[in-house]
Amino acid sequence: MDKKPAVTRVEEDRHDRWKRQVEESDDFNSLSQALRVGFEQLMDDDTQDGDVQTSDEVIARLDKLEAEIQENREQIERIPYNYPTLDEISEEVVHNLSEMGKRERDKEGRY
Secondary structure (H helix, E strand, C coil), X not given: CCCCCCCCCCCXXXXXXXXXXXXXXXXXXXXXXXXXXXXXXXXXXXXXXXXXXXXXXXXXXXXXXXXXXXXXXXXXXXXXXXXXXXXXHHHHHHHHHHHHHHHHHHHHCCC
């Protein structure tokens, strides 16, 4: 099957965001692949709805999805990661066991 190029121009920041998303994704090997898959999915969805969207509408939907992904990523990044390490937990357990042992010895009158 012969293939024809489909060229589009987007603002540099949009291109950079899309490119970064593709690089972080395991689903796509290239920006071109992501755009083809995304556009095909939108066309399939639109065909089922009985209408076809313009490229501006498609870009607006992609931008909205991208904003939602970014918002989710920011929410995840705000989750505190100050969980104790295994060493800190081990030290606390040893300390607590030591304190319990001291209390037991004190109750029994031992040293």
